[in-house]
Every structure is written in structure tokens, then in C-alpha cells.
Amino acid sequence: MKTSNVLRRVYGVTAALIGVLFFFIIVGVFGLPLAIAGLAVFVLGAVVVFRAFPTERAEL
Amino acid sequence: MDLPLLSASFLAFTLTLYVILDGFDLGVGILLLFQPAKASRDHMVDSITPTWDGNETWIIMAGVTLLAAFPIAYSILLPAFYLPVILMLLALGFRGVSFEFRVQSKEHRRAWDVAFGVGSLVAALMQGLILGGLMQGVTVQNRHFAGSVLDIFRPLPIISGITLLFGYAVLGGGWLKLKSNVSLQHFASRSLRVSAPAFAVFFGIVCIYAVRIQPGIRAQWASHGTALACLVGLFAIAAGMLTALSGKSKPALPFLLGLLLFVVGISGTALIVFPEIVPFSVSLWDAASSSTSQRLVMIGAACVTPVVLAYSAFAYWIFRGKTPENGWEA
Amino acid sequence: MKLDPSILARIQFAFTVSFHIIFPTMSIGLASFLAVIEALWLKTKNPVYLQIYRFWLNIFAMGFGIGVVTGIVLSFEFGLGFARFSQMAGPAIGPLIALEVLTAFFLEAGFLGIMLFGLHRVGPKLHFFATCMVAVGTLLSASWILSANSWMQTPAGVAIHDGQLTVVNWLHVLMNPSWPYRLPHMLTAAYLTASFMVAGVGAWYLLRGKHQDFARRTVALGTAFATVLIAGQVFIGDLVYGTMLKYQPSKMQAAEGFWEKQSQSPAPYYWFIVPDQKDQRNRFALGTPNLGSIWLTHSLKGRVEGLKNTPRELQPRMALVFYAFRIMYCLAMLMFAMGVASLWLRFRGTLFKSRWFLWMLVFMTPSGIIATLAGWYVAETGRQPWVIYGILRTVDAVSPVPSQALLSTLIAFVCVYAVFITAFLIFTVRIIRRGPVEAPVYAEASGSIKNAFRPHVLDSPKRLADSQFS
Numbered sequence: 001m002k003t004s005n006v007l008r009r010v011y012g013v014t015a016a017l018i019g020v021l022f023f024f025i026i027v028g029v030f031g032l033p034l035a036i037a038g039l040a041v042f043v044l045g046a047v048v049v050f051r052a053f054p055t056e057r058a059e060l
Numbered sequence: 061m062d063l064p065l066l067s068a069s070f071l072a073f074t075l076t077l078y079v080i081l082d083g084f085d086l087g088v089g090i091l092l093l094f095q096p097a098k099a100s101r102d103h104m105v106d107s108i109t110p111t112w113d114g115n116e117t118w119i120i121m122a123g124v125t126l127l128a129a130f131p132i133a134y135s136i137l138l139p140a141f142y143l144p145v146i147l148m149l150l151a152l153g154f155r156g157v158s159f160e161f162r163v164q165s166k167e168h169r170r171a172w173d174v175a176f177g178v179g180s181l182v183a184a185l186m187q188g189l190i191l192g193g194l195m196q197g198v199t200v201q202n203r204h205f206a207g208s209v210l211d212i213f214r215p216l217p218i219i220s221g222i223t224l225l226f227g228y229a230v231l232g233g234g235w236l237k238l239k240s241n242v243s244l245q246h247f248a249s250r251s252l253r254v255s256a257p258a259f260a261v262f263f264g265i266v267c268i269y270a271v272r273i274q275p276g277i278r279a280q281w282a283s284h285g286t287a288l289a290c291l292v293g294l295f296a297i298a299a300g301m302l303t304a305l306s307g308k309s310k311p312a313l314p315f316l317l318g319l320l321l322f323v324v325g326i327s328g329t330a331l332i333v334f335p336e337i338v339p340f341s342v343s344l345w346d347a348a349s350s351s352t353s354q355r356l357v358m359i360g361a362a363c364v365t366p367v368v369l370a371y372s373a374f375a376y377w378i379f380r381g382k383t384p385e386n387g388w389e390a
Numbered sequence: 391m392k393l394d395p396s397i398l399a400r401i402q403f404a405f406t407v408s409f410h411i412i413f414p415t416m417s418i419g420l421a422s423f424l425a426v427i428e429a430l431w432l433k434t435k436n437p438v439y440l441q442i443y444r445f446w447l448n449i450f451a452m453g454f455g456i457g458v459v460t461g462i463v464l465s466f467e468f469g470l471g472f473a474r475f476s477q478m479a480g481p482a483i484g485p486l487i488a489l490e491v492l493t494a495f496f497l498e499a500g501f502l503g504i505m506l507f508g509l510h511r512v513g514p515k516l517h518f519f520a521t522c523m524v525a526v527g528t529l530l531s532a533s534w535i536l537s538a539n540s541w542m543q544t545p546a547g548v549a550i551h552d553g554q555l556t557v558v559n560w561l562h563v564l565m566n567p568s569w570p571y572r573l574p575h576m577l578t579a580a581y582l583t584a585s586f587m588v589a590g591v592g593a594w595y596l597l598r599g600k601h602q603d604f605a606r607r608t609v610a611l612g613t614a615f616a617t618v619l620i621a622g623q624v625f626i627g628d629l630v631y632g633t634m635l636k637y638q639p640s641k642m643q644a645a646e647g648f649w650e651k652q653s654q655s656p657a658p659y660y661w662f663i664v665p666d667q668k669d670q671r672n673r674f675a676l677g678t679p680n681l682g683s684i685w686l687t688h689s690l691k692g693r694v695e696g697l698k699n700t701p702r703e704l705q706p707r708m709a710l711v712f713y714a715f716r717i718m719y720c721l722a723m724l725m726f727a728m729g730v731a732s733l734w735l736r737f738r739g740t741l742f743k744s745r746w747f748l749w750m751l752v753f754m755t756p757s758g759i760i761a762t763l764a765g766w767y768v769a770e771t772g773r774q775p776w777v778i779y780g781i782l783r784t785v786d787a788v789s790p791v792p793s794q795a796l797l798s799t800l801i802a803f804v805c806v807y808a809v810f811i812t813a814f815l816i817f818t819v820r821i822i823r824r825g826p827v828e829a830p831v832y833a834e835a836s837g838s839i840k841n842a843f844r845p846h847v848l849d850s851p852k853r854l855a856d857s858q859f860s
Contacts, residue, residue, distance in 0.1 A: 019730030110503030131480025138469025349481035388507035
């Protein structure tokens with residue numbers, strides 16, 4: 001449905017903006033300690049996504 | 061502790077290992093050009109495939125040891141031998157990539173085999189050229205090379221090139237006798253009957269010619285006459301044995317005799333060159349870097365070389381025995 | 391055209407080293423990738439991992455071979471083209487490279503034979519060990535050579551007496567100021583290169599609907615590694631930037647495209663400039679307002695230092711450094727975006743179905759190589775006019791070799807290397823077209839997995855008798 005499409009777009013754009021924010025944090029715009037923290041959060045978050053949303057779930 | 065002497069010994073060691081190990085690799089490559097049967101060519105290349113990379117690495121070790129321990133000699137010799145070194149590098153490049161590329165290409169395997177063979181041949185020739193150039197002497201002024209890059213294309217280096225070509229062919233033939241199947245044994249024997257006497261003859265010509273044109277060599281013969289004469293005698297005997305028995309001997313004997321020829325040749329060269337490193341103008345000690353650099357190289361070499369030799373020997377052991385008929389992939 | 395020997399020597403070295411770096415970058419990444427894959431195979435016994443291993447082993451072997459032979463060239467080229475540099479720097483970098491050969495080259499070479507040809511001759515544990523040793527060898531190799539190059543960028547630990555260098559402190563030479571940052575930067579670049587290569591080929595198969603199992607796993611693995619690695623890489627990259635700003639300010643000044651000693655406040659971030667080195671200004675410049683201050687000074691109004699802060703005769707060429715840096719940085723941002731996108735698609739469960747994403751992966755197959763090359767161009771052109779920064783200039787470092795010799799050998803290198811890379815590309819495309827070998831290799835051959843894993847010599851009579859191969 002159209003609303004769900006719009007909502008999906010909003011989610012997508014939000015995800016992109018969060019990505020941009022992480023980029024700025026990790027390259028050190030807000031200082032080194034925050035960059036380290038941002039990197040740690042990003043990597044941990046990525047690992048959580050890898051485990052929680054396995055790519056093989058729909059297969060054999 | 062005489063660090064430059066120690067470094068020079070290590071340098072000589074790496075060069076010797078290179079010449080012997082890549083010697084038979086290049087020798088097999090040269091012989092490849094004379095082998096018409098495709099299956100036999102595959103078999104020949106298979107015999108050197110698993111260990112060629114380690115063998116070739118010794119020349120890098122030699123070059124880098126020269127840079128680290130004798131940078132003045134490095135900076136004189138490389139421009140002096142600019143053209144043959146680059147030709148050698150390109151030839152070794154073709155030889156190296158042909159290992160992988162010939163396997164990937166069924167239709168053009170013959171072409172890659174030619175590249176392999178020509179690369180091996182040119183590399184051998186260039187190495188001999190450089191050796192001859194070393195014996196001939198290099199123009200040095202104020203610790204820098206002051207000659208022409210074309211100086212190397214003169215009779216002594218050229219004959220040395222041809223000599224080494226036959227020498228590597230001897231090693232290659234010996235290796236094949238050791239590792240190959242029945243059908244290649246004849247081929248290897250026939251090659252030895254040509255390469256061994258040729259090697260001996262050209263070696264003799266080089267020795268005589270070198271004495272005639274380079275006073276430095278004459279001087280060395282004057283001071284080490286007996287030792288050098290013994291070496292020449294030993295060389296002649298070994299070469300004679302090799303030519304005579306290549307028919308039906310123990311598989312390892314031709315290869316061992318070939319090794320002996322090279323050890324003798326290298327010893328003689330060492331006797332003539334020492335104590336210079338750029339014959340006959342710059343001595344070891346004049347070309348050496350400071351003791352801190354020498355020490356690091358020596359400590360590293362002392363600690364790591366035994367390990368390297370151990371696992372290299374292990375790799376040879378894994379691929380011991382006759383080379384399998386159908387190659388390594390099955 | 392000028393036939394100045396120093397220019398020719400530089401072009402020749404630039405050509406051979408650029409060509410060379412492509413292959414070790416791939417090899418370092420693929421070697422570790424292969425080690426991971428073999429570990430997964432040994433652990434899960436899933437034949438698809440063996441498929442992946444054998445597929446990429448083929449390409450790895452070719453690339454490794456070219457890397458070795460083009461690398462040998464470099465170890466002699468110091469002397470061939472830059473004899474005066476060799477004489478001076480030999481005492482410092484010579485031992486480093488000697489240790490590289492001793493600890494890394496021999497290790498790789500020694501175990502490569504077993505890795506490539508020993509699948510049938512040694513047990514699986516020893517074979518895995520061999521793969522790991524090759525991967526470790528590539529890592530050690532990168533460490534030593536990065537130390538040598540970093541020493542050229544930020545020299546330390548040496549004393550100079552009339553043109554001769556003596557090493558005073560080896561720890562300072564080895565761990566010179568920029569090495570601790572440039573090494574992880576290069577290693578990560580290599581791993582990223584492999585990740586995008588692997589993911590790109592997998593994506594290609596998914597788009598064609600072929601080799602599904604192989605493709606899904608390689609896309610999943612490739613994107614996962616790439617995502618984590620690119621985050622680390624932009625972090626490390628910023629640290630490298632800060633270090634070089636401190637020790638080689640001229641390089642970073644040239645990299646950002648500013649000329650004036652103090653830029654305006656706030657400063658823009660330039661994407662496109664037409665620099666005029668003679669007039670010391672940009673004839674045209676296009677940038678995003680304010681972003682320069684934010685990214686380069688980590689503040690809202692900071693001023694950026696321009697190239698005029700460096701005396702003219704010591705300035706690198708801005709055009710080269712600027713565009714090399716932009717290419718590398720833009721690719722980094724693109725990689726980061728791909729990483730975030732991959733996380734999003736995993737969340738939605740459409741990682742393998744999103745066609746635009748898969749196409750992007752295919753395009754980005756060579757992205758790691760291009761970014762690495764661009765980064766090295768920043769490093770090397772940005773260091774000019776120095777070859778050892780602050781100690782020896784490039785023009786004073788060349789060999790006493792005539793221009794004709796340099797030019798003819800340069801042409802020879804270009805021709806020969808053209809053959810190498812053409813063959814490499816043709817064969818790689820062929821391997822990709824052929825696809826991974828479908829049937830599991832030898833797990834069922836002798837009736838039991840245990841038999842297949844037992845080491846044996848290939849031609850032993852019993853083996854030939856039992857053999858169930860054709």
C-alpha cells in the first residue's frame with residue numbers, strides 16, 4: 001500500500017542519515033574519544049545485524 | 061668481530077644457494093625449448109613447480125643484503141649492469157608468470173612454454189653476462205659508477221653468459237634425471253652429453269680469457285695459484301665423469317656432479333674476487349655500511365636463516381620422489 | 391618533451407611500483423580470505439566452502455605470481471634508477487627489506503607450493519597451516535615494507551655525516567612516527583580490496599541466477615567484512631591524516647586545494663579545482679561550503695592552511711596530490727555507504743534480491759585497487775620534492791645512467807607488463823565465466839571422508855589401484 005511504501009522510504013532515508021552521522025563521528029569531527037566510541041558502536045551494531053538477521057533463513 | 065667479512069660470507073651463501081636452486085629451475089626451462097612432446101613438457105614444468113618461488117627468493121635476498129651491508133657496492137654495480145639486470149628481471153618475470161598462465165591456457169600452452177623457455181634462457185645469459193662483467197671490472201670514480209652502460213657487451217661477459225647457460229642446462233638435466241619418469245630419462249641424458257662438455261669447454265675459455273684481459277685476475281692467480289689450479293682440475297674431472305656416465309647411472313649422480321661443478325666454480329670465483337666486492341676497485345670494507353646496519357642484518361640472518369632452511373627443506377620433502385605423471389592436481 | 395634522467399627514472403619507478411602494488415594488495419586480502427574460507431570448510435564440512443576456496447585459489451595464484459616477479463624488479467630498481475638514494479638510504483632501509491625477505495618472502499614461498507599443489511599430498515590440518523602461513527607471510531611482508539616506506543616519509547633514528555647515514559636507534563627507524571598508522575591503513579585497504587572483489591563476483595552470479603549457493607555465501611561474507619573494515623578504515627584514515635599533517639604539512643596542504651596561508655573562515659571542502667602551480671592559485675574551484683572547516687579542522691569556523699605555507703621549491707604538485715586524495719576519499723565514502731546499505735538490506739531480508747545493490751557491488755569490484763593506488767599516489771607525489779623527507783631530494787638521488795637507457799627500459803617494462811596484465815585479466819574473466827566447480831571434489835571418492843583426508847603420495851601403486859578417478 002501507498003502508506004507503507006512512504007513509511008519504508010522514510011525508514012530508508014533515516015537509515016541513510018544515521019549512516020552519514022556515523023561517518024562524521026568516525027572520521028573524528030566530534031573528537032577522538034567519540035570517534036572511538038562511534039566506531040565501536042558501529043561495529044558492534046553491524047555484528048548484531050549479522051547475527052540477528054541471518055542471510056540463510058529463507059534457504060535450504 | 062669483522063662484520064663486513066661476516067656479511068660478505070652471508071652474501072656469498074645466498075648467491076650460492078640461488079645459483080644452485082634456481083640454476084636447475086632455469087636449466088629445466090632452457091631444456092624445455094628442446095622438448096617437442098607436450099606431455100613431456102608438462103612433466104618437466106611439474107617437476108619444478110612446487111618449489112620454484114622459494115628458489116627464486118634467494119636472489120632477492122642477495123640483492124637486498126648487498127643494499128643493506130654494502131650500499132656503496134650496490135649503488136655502483138646496479139647502474140653498471142643496468143641493461144642486463146633489467147633484461148634479467150623481465151625474463152624472470154616471463155618465466156614466473158608462465159607457470160600460472162600456461163596452466164590456464166590450453167590452446168596457447170605452447171606459446172607460454174616458449175615464453176617460459178626463452179625467459180629462462182635470457183635470465184641465465186644475463187646472469188652470466190653480469191658475472192663476466194664483474195670479472196672484467198667496472199669503472200669507478202669517487203665511489204660512483206663512472207662508465208658506460210654498454211661496457212658490459214664485450215667478449216668476456218658474453219662468453220661468460222654462454223658458459224652459465226650450459227652450466228644451468230647441466231643442472232637442469234641432472235634434476236630431470238632425478239625427478240622425471242622413464243620417457244624423459246633419455247632426453248635428460250642426451251642433454252647432459254651436450255651441456256656438460258660445452259660447459260667445461262666454455263668455462264676453460266673464460267678462465268684463460270679472463271686472465272689475459274684483467275690484470276687483477278692475473279694477480280690473484282699469482283697469489284692463489286695452487287688452490288685455483290686444484291679447483292680447475294676438480295672441475296675437469298667432474299665434467300669428464302658427467303659426460304662419460306650419463307647413460308645408466310644412479311639417478312642422483314648427474315645432479316650431484318652438476319652441483320659439484322658449480323661449487324667448484326663459485327669457490328674459484330670467490331678466491332678471485334675476495335677481498336674486493338667491486339673487482340678490482342672497491343674492497344669489502346670500503347663499501348660497507350656502518351656496523352649498526354651490518355649487525356642487524358647478521359642477527360636477523362643468524363636467527364631466521366636456519367628456520368628458512370628448515371621449512372624449505374620440508375617443502376622439498378613434501379614433494380619428494382618422482383614427479384607424478386598427471387601433475388599435482390589429479 | 392624533456393628527456394631529463396630524473397624525470398624518466400621517476401616515471402619508470404612510478405610505473406613499475408604502481409603496477410606491482412595492485413597484486414600484493416589483492417594477495418594480502420585474498421590470502422587471509424582463503425584462510426577464513428578453509429577454516430569454515432574444516433569446521434562445517436560444507437562443500438560449498440571448498441568450492442569457494444578452489445575458485446579463489448586459482449585467481450590468487452596468478453596474482454601472487456605476478457606480484458612476486460614485479461616485486462623482484464623493485465628490489466633492484468632502487469639501485470638501477472636511484473643509485474644515490476640507495477647509497478644513502480641503504481643502511482637504514484636495507485636491513486628492513488632484508489628482514490622482509492627473511493621473515494616474509496621465504497615464508498610465503500615455502501608454504502605456497504603446499505597451499506597450491508599439496509591438497510592431495512598432505513592432510514587437511516597441514517594444508518590449512520600452509521594457507522595460514524602464506525597469509526601471515528603477506529602480513530609480515532606488508533609490515534616491513536611499510537616501515538621502510540614510512541621511514542622515507544618520516545625519517546627517524548639516523549645521524550648524517552657528510553652525506554652518509556648511520557643508524558643510531560633501530561627502534562626509531564622501524565617504528566618511525568608514521569608507521570603505526572600507515573601499516574593498519576594499508577592492511578585494511580588490502581582486506582577491503584579482497585572483500586569487494588569477492589562480493590562483486592558473487593553479485594555478478596546472483597544477477598545471472600547462477601551458482602546460487604556459492605554466490606550467496608560470498609556476497610554475505612564479502613559485504614560483512616567490507617562493512618566492518620570500512621568503518622575501521624575511515625577511522626584509521628583520519629589518524630593517518632593527522633599524523634601526516636604534523637610531520638609532512640606540505641603534503642596535506644597540497645591535498646586539500648588551498649593556496650592562501652590561511653583560508654577563509656568557514657572553509658569549503660573542494661571537490662573540483664583547476665590549480666595553477668606557477669601562479670600559486672586555483673583558476674577554478676568547486677566545493678561544499680563549510681564542510682572544509684568541519685572535516686579538516688573539526689570545528690565550525692576553522693581556517694585551513696594552504697600550500698603557500700611551504701616555500702615554492704619545496705612544494706609538491708597540487709594537481710596530483712589533490713585528485714589522488716579525492717579519488718581515494720570518494721571511494722571510501724562510497725564503500726561506507728555500501729556497508730550501511732548492506733546492513734539495511736540484511737535487516738529487510740533482501741540482501742540477495744536488491745538488484746540495484748548487486749549492480750553496485752559489481753561496479754565496485756575493483757574499488758579497493760583503485761582506492762589503494764590513489765592513496766599511494768597521495769603518499770608518494772605528496773612527499774616530493776623529497777625522496778627521504780627533509781634529507782634527500784629526488785633529483786639528487788638518481789643513477790648515473792643516460793636518458794636513452796632509462797627511456798628504452800621504461801618502454802620495455804610497459805610492453806612486458808601490458809602482456810602480464812592482459813593475460814591476467816583474460817584468464818580471470820575465463821575463470822569467472824566458467825564458475826566454481828560444481829561437484830564436491832573428493833569427499834566421496836574413496837568411500838569415506840576419513841580416507842580422503844589421509845595423506846598419501848599420489849602415484850603409489852596401491853593408490854592407483856584404489857583410485858576411483860577417471
